Amino acid sequence: MGKASPTARLCCLDLDTFFVSVERLLDPSLAGKPVIVGGSRERGVVTAASYEVRPLGVRSGMPTARAARLAPHAIFLPTRHGVYTPYSARVREILERYSPDVRTASIDEFFVDFAGCESLYAEPRDADSDATIERVVWRMRDAVQSELGLPSSAGVGATRMVAKIASGLAKPAGVLMVRLGEEERRLAPLPVRKVPGIGPVTETRLVAAGIETIGQLLELPAGPLRARFGATAEWVRRALDPSTGTRLGRDRPAFLESDSKHETMGSISNERTFSRDIGDRDSVERRLLALCERVCWRARRRDTRAQTVTVKIRYSDFATLTRSRTLDRPTNEEGRVYSTVRELLEGAWTRKGPLRLVGVALSSLTGPSRQLDLFGGESRSRSVGPAIDAIRARFGYDAIRLGATGNSRWLEQRPATVPSGADEEDEEPPGDPRLE
Numbered sequence: 308m309g310k311a312s313p314t315a316r317l318c319c320l321d322l323d324t325f326f327v328s329v330e331r332l333l334d335p336s337l338a339g340k341p342v343i344v345g346g347s348r349e350r351g352v353v354t355a356a357s358y359e360v361r362p363l364g365v366r367s368g369m370p371t372a373r374a375a376r377l378a379p380h381a382i383f384l385p386t387r388h389g390v391y392t393p394y395s396a397r398v399r400e401i402l403e404r405y406s407p408d409v410r411t412a413s414i415d416e417f418f419v420d421f422a423g424c425e426s427l428y429a430e431p432r433d434a435d436s437d438a439t440i441e442r443v444v445w446r447m448r449d450a451v452q453s454e455l456g457l458p459s460s461a462g463v464g465a466t467r468m469v470a471k472i473a474s475g476l477a478k479p480a481g482v483l484m485v486r487l488g489e490e491e492r493r494l495a496p497l498p499v500r501k502v503p504g505i506g507p508v509t510e511t512r513l514v515a516a517g518i519e520t521i522g523q524l525l526e527l528p529a530g531p532l533r534a535r536f537g538a539t540a541e542w543v544r545r546a547l548d549p550s551t552g553t554r555l556g557r558d559r560p561a562f563l564e565s566d567s568k569h570e571t572m573g574s575i576s577n578e579r580t581f582s583r584d585i586g587d588r589d590s591v592e593r594r595l596l597a598l599c600e601r602v603c604w605r606a607r608r609r610d611t612r613a614q615t616v617t618v619k620i621r622y623s624d625f626a627t628l629t630r631s632r633t634l635d636r637p638t639n640e641e642g643r644v645y646s647t648v649r650e651l652l653e654g655a656w657t658r659k660g661p662l663r664l665v666g667v668a669l670s671s672l673t674g675p676s677r678q679l680d681l682f683g684g685e686s687r688s689r690s691v692g693p694a695i696d697a698i699r700a701r702f703g704y705d706a707i708r709l710g711a712t713g714n715s716r717w718l719e720q721r722p723a724t725v726p727s728g729a730d731e732e733d734e735e736p737p738g739d740p741r742l743e
Contacts, residue, residue: 314437315463315486316422318406318444319470320451322398323458323479325415326355329391330384332456341381348375350583350663354386358479388414389704398451398459405447418467419447441484448482465549469494471503490547495522502543509539575613577601578666584623586661592649598667599645600709604699606669607692612637613669616644618651621664630655637673640692641709644669 322328326344331337341359345351351371360378371383395414402409408420421443425436433439444461451459462473463484470485472494477483485493494501499521500510516532518524524540525547527533533540577598585591595618606613617631630651638644648667656662698707 314422314440315465315469315484316420316424316440317465317467317470318419318421318440318447318461318463319412319467319474320398320402320417320419320444320448320459320461321474321478322395322415322451323460324355324357325395325457326386326391327357328457329394332394333390337382341378342384343371343374343378343381344384344386345374346371346383346385348372348383350581351386352580394455394457397455398457401450401454402447404450405443418470421463437484437486441482444484445482448480452480464490466547468503468543468546472497472501475501487549491522494547495520495525497521499524504542505539513539574617574668574670574672575602575605575609576617576666576668577605578619578664580664581662584661584663588656591656591662591665592652594665595648595652595667596641596645596709598665599641599648602667602669603639603641603644603692604696604704606639606672607696609672611672611674612639613644614671614673615669616647616651617666617668617670618648618655619664619666619668620652620655620662622658623661623663625663626658627664628655631670633671637671639669642691 327337327342330342330344339359340357342357343353343355343360343365345354349372353365353367353369353371353374355367356365356374360374360381363377365374365377365381374381375383391414395411399409399411399417402417402419406419406421406424408422410418412418421440424443425439428443429436429439430442433442440463444463448459448461451457458480460474460477460480461482462470462475462477463482464470464473465485465487469490473483473485476493476497497520498510499505499513499518500507502521502524505513513519513524513536516536518527518532518536521543524536525544527536527540579594579598581594585594613634614637615631615633617629619627619629621627632647632651634643634647644667695707695709
């Protein structure tokens with residue numbers, strides 16, 4: 308744990324309606340119009356919503372069908388992560404010009420540590436060192452806007468949580484510094500939902516118990532309320548307290564795919580909700596193949612292998628079931644995972660009727676050690692995965708994709724294309740947050 312800083316030096320820069328902003332760069336006619344990114348009106352999840360539709364109640368994470376009812380005049384666009392990721396990388400390059408310590412929290416959010424940068428940027432007109440950092444953060448925010456055309460908001464505080472909350476309060480396109488000692492005045496009156504990590508369910512429970520603000524949560528009286536919510540209150544208190552440390556933490560991959568090297572806890576999973584229900588087996592298998600690609604790529608990125616493969620399906624009536632199989636040896640190869648998934652699908656999709664969702668998960672993860680396969684079970688394809696990974700590392704995830712040859716279990720490499728007969732809108736890259 309790093310030594311606590313006596314000043315507010317952690318900055319959270321959040322790109323405002325990032326996906327919408329990029330779409331407007333590519334199509335200037337969308338400027339000022341109500342835009343929702345996330346899929347069709349009938350099927351999908353809102354990834355980003357412009358400020359024109361937010362007063363109507365449209366929010367990220369809600370079904371696009373509901374968003375269409377709230378904002379019937381909105382323009383709906385599919386999510387295109389292969390387009391957005393390079394912009395995120397360029398934003399980080401700009402931030403690194405202002406501080407040597409930058410962390411990626413997600414595709415549209417970054418943390419920047421300005422500790423020790425005061426003397427580098429100080430000017431005679433600055434009232435104090437806090438004013439220096441606040442001015443530089445404004446300059447950094449303006450650089451992202453002027454160089455890339457992307458609006459952003461930034462918060463500065465003594466801890467990550469304070470900076471994160473401040474960035475939300477600074478929206479749109481502003482900067483807010485919460486100086487050391489100002490946390491209670493600034494944050495106590497805010498709704499508990501403003502705390503990162505307190506979601507709708509916890510918020511509902513807190514409000515039902517009469518705890519509506521951050522200040523009320525932090526000052527729980529002794530008794531039943533403290534017994535019930537004391538752990539949550541203590542967690543928030545520590546996150547807001549500079550004395551607990553002000554380190555930025557680690558980089559996190561975009562789209563909430565947290566794949567730390569050699570991580571063997573939990574599982575690796577991706578899901579796909581279709582823009583329309585699919586009853587054709589070949590089409591479903593193509594989607595499952597794309598998911599197998601993703602989870603195997605993520606497993607190799609962790610340098611781990613999986614002993615258990617799981618397939619998940621959801622019918623159009625929302626009935627959901629899963630089937631799993633434990634393999635005789637761990638793997639992170641697409642061919643073996645896909646062949647297992649196809650066999651599991653055979654036993655899972657027993658009802659007549661189309662599917663609205665499929666998913667693939669790898670679990671029972673092991674470390675990077677490999678056993679010699681005397682019978683060539685995986686040796687034939689062992690070099691394929693790393694070769695594909697090398698291409699993706701250089702040219703992006705969608706530079707190369709895998710395709711099934713008819714009903715065969717063998718795989719062939721081919722350029723990323725929309726499968727024949729597929730709805731192009733339904734073929735977003737598998738890095739979509741909806742896959743998580």
